[in-house]
Each structure stands twice: as C-alpha cells, then as structure tokens.
Amino acid sequence: MRKSLLKPAAFFLSLILSFPVTSLAAGSDPALEKEIQRIAAAAQGKVGIAAVVIETGKTVSLNGDDRFPMQSVYKMPIGMAVLRAVDQGRLKLDQKVPVTKADYVGERQHSPLRDAHPNGTETTVRELLRYNVLESDGSACDVLLRLIGGGPAVTAYLEQNGVKGVRVINTEKEIGSAEDVQYRNWATPNEALALLKLLHQGGSLSAESRKLMLKLMTDTQTGLKRIRGLLPPGTAVAHKTGTSQTVNGVTAATNDIGIVTLPDGRHLAIAVFVSDARAGSEQREKVIAEISKAVWDAWI
Template identity: 55%
Template structure:
C-alpha cells in the first residue's frame, strides 16, 4: 500500500513538472493507455497535435453536437426553447449512468421545457436528457447531417446513451478524431452554425459544466474561463475505455484555444487519467502563451 501511494505521488509530480510538447508521449505512457489531442488558437490558426486523426470513443462529449443540432432547429423555428417535451420512463437511462432528471423522476411521465433538457444534457451531462434531445431532433442521422453541412468529418454519432450503457462495446461506434472535434469547436467559437443567441446559451451551459473540473481546467491558472464538455465511460475489468474533455479555453490575450483531449483504454485511476488531461491542457496553454507561439 505504501509503495503504491509513493508511486502514485511520483506520477502526480511528474505530470505537474512537464514543460514542453515533447512530453506528450511521456504522459501517455504514464496512463498506460492511449491519448489523442488537438489544439488550435481560433484567431491565428496556430496548432498543436498528438494523434489528431485517430478515433476515440466520445461518450458524453457527443452531447455537444447533439445540443448544436437541437439549437439549429430552434433557430429554424422548428422547435422552441420554451416548448415542453414529454419524458417517459422508456426515455430514462439505466441506474449506472448519470441522469439527474431520472433521479428526480424515476418513473418518468413528466414534461420538461426544451431549454432545461438542453441545460441538463450539457451542464450536468444527463444521459436521459441527451437521449430525449436525440429523439426530438430526429435521431443520430440528423446530427450527422448537421455536421456534414458544417463540413465536419471525423465525428460519428450513432447510438443513444441507453444503448451505450447496455453494451460496453457500443461506445466505440460513437467516435471522434480530436482534430475534427477541434474544427467543430472552432466553428462554434466563430459563430457558425448557430444564431448569436443560441451560441450564447450553449457557451453559457458549457462554461457552467459541473463535471470534469480536474480535466482541462485542473492545472490552468485560477480564473481561466473554460467552456467544455466531458465524457467518461464505465470501468470494466479494470480498464476505462474513455476519459475525455473538449472545449474552448480563453487565453490571457483574449484569444481562444479550441482543444480536445481523449484518454482511451487506461487501467489507471480516474485521478491519474484526469491529471493527464490537465497536463495536456497546461502544456498547450503554456505553448500558446509564450512570446514565440503568440507571434505566429
């Protein structure tokens, strides 16, 4: 037990002491899994990548494009934020999955405004709310159609949260390339795909995200604004398939860093996986806030 604690503390110190992008491979080895990252300064196009084109299971990260698809329908007048949506028991995800609305209404049979469903799905990563949104927008194919219109390839939304929760292998079908997720984040920051009001709402919900506070935000300077969406899988046979965080980090000069970090198939603790994401984010933040990088 003592040796384990010493080794754990050594890893945490190692992650905090990393100083250059060349350390990405070292972080990955310490997680005993695979990590993919893409980062781009929206205003300049300066980039930093590590396995950016590989496929990683999204888990709840996919609630970001689902929310965008729903808000596009609001912008088109096909949905209203104040309209009530019926939520039946069949819409609720299983007990192992995160769902505050299921915990409040375990028998289903209630109505909820679309605005609240969106907030629960994004800020609280509610799986039931996400599945209701996916139903309301017309299914995964409609989300894929939205991504295609935006010119985004490399993100696949195929299954519901309930399906993912029922079979550990299903999550691999809902995947993203880090570089594709960063392209979507960049378009979002630039105001493409959504009206100004819808973009502001989604940005607010992502900034208020309650999950993953030790991930992208974990090692950034206090007060750094981060709008993000997390994703986390179960741990099965000692291996966690997905520990993710994607979002927009406001840099000290007011520019915005679109970043996606995915940790796949790691047998180590959640704390270690989250600290690895925090280390990647800090390295990217440092890289883009130096005089040399800022001048690009």
C-alpha cells in the first residue's frame, strides 16, 4: 500500500489529513450535506460520494473530484467494454474461450471460476461476463481484459463515451501482486456517476447488452449491506462493489456504485468510495449504507 512507502512523520500527517471531510459540492440541501459529513467520519479514512437523480439532475457530492482506488468496481466498465465489442461484432456472447491455469489469479484473490475448474476449462463470453460482474471473479475479469485489448482499451472506450475520470490500467493478477498497484486503477465519484448514467441511458450499448449488464448488476449477491443495506426491502439496485485486503489495519478500498430505482420510477445513481480506512469491515459497510439511506430519506 502506498502509505507503507512513507516515512513515519509523513504517514501520520497523511492519515490525519485524510480524516476531515472536505470538498463538499455546493448544493441546496445543507442538512443532507451535514448528515453525510457526520456519517463519513465513522470510516476513519477518506470517503468520496456522489449521487444524482438522473431524471432531475439533483446532485450531492463529497470529495467528488478526488481519486479513489476502484478494486472490483472496475469490473463494471470492463463488462460494458466487452458488451460494446459484442455489439460491434468483434466478440460473440456464445463464442468459446479457452481458460488455462495461467489465467487464474492468486489464491488470495477471489475466483469461483478457478475454484470450480482448477485445471482450466473452456467457457463462453456470456459466462465470463456472469463470473466477472455477478460473482466478481478476478480470473474471468483478466480473460475478458485479454479479449478486448487490456485495461488501456477499456479506458479508451470510456473516454470516447465522455467518461474522463475512470482509469482501468491493470489486470486483477497485477493488482494482487503489490498493494500500491490498486491505486493506479481509480475513479472519481463524480465520474463514477457519469459511468452509471452512460449505462442507464444506453448511449454506448445496444438495448439487449444494456439489459444484460443491468440484470447481472441487479442479481449480484456481493455487498448486500452497502448501498442496498438500509433501503426498503424489494428496492431494485443494480450495483458493483469493490473491496481490498486489509493491511496493517488499513483497508484501501470499500466501495459500491449503483443505480437505484425509486418508488416513483425515477433513478438514483450513487457512488460511495471508502479509502484508506481504519474502521472495521462492518463499520465501513455501515457508512456506505447510512449515506445511501440519508440520500434516499432526503430526496424521497
């Protein structure tokens, strides 16, 4: 992790500076902004949040232009880039793809695909997408990255579609090789909203591809105590989480971004990133859930 490279004095200074909640966007809801500040302090780290009601443009953000490591949140834009390649005819959902043992991420990284087929397998692009998004599988993610030309190809796809503040650079295997690599794959909360709006509005994907991506994100069982944790039962949430390892008591990333369908049919896009936090796992997830609930309560 980057902080391990700092001298002790610099480390403690950076840790102290990460705690205060600064850079709140100006808005018309000071009560909501104050509540977000209060909730975020419990993370004992840096929190970035951006939320918008897509149909009305009502927005709130905290540290919205700062960079946060995405971890597995980056599997969402990777999935979208793959589906764009499908729409363009460069890939087919039913095409067979060989997966070898060399494609598998390390044992400390999450990979149901590797666990189910330790000696390798052959599967389809559709199944790799399911593993990548719904199960947050690192090995499937790396195979898909290989098929579409790597992280820079994903970043180029995003920039071509107006998403300027999301960077996909490394494979999952590379991210797992050293703690500081994850910081190269970052997003700002405000640009995470741009990514969510791109998916919602379908500007870069066919109707069929958009529907598949949203279904995978809605069906995912990761992060059930994050954005959706305190929302009313049955609320539709299409989301993607990201979580790092905890090293020396500090967790680099506990994230969730998604599109929430509101009771009146409108859509709330929300991105919450908790970075370099000393709070425990339960508390970090609670911060995300409480911020999401605070926005819901204020706007619904």
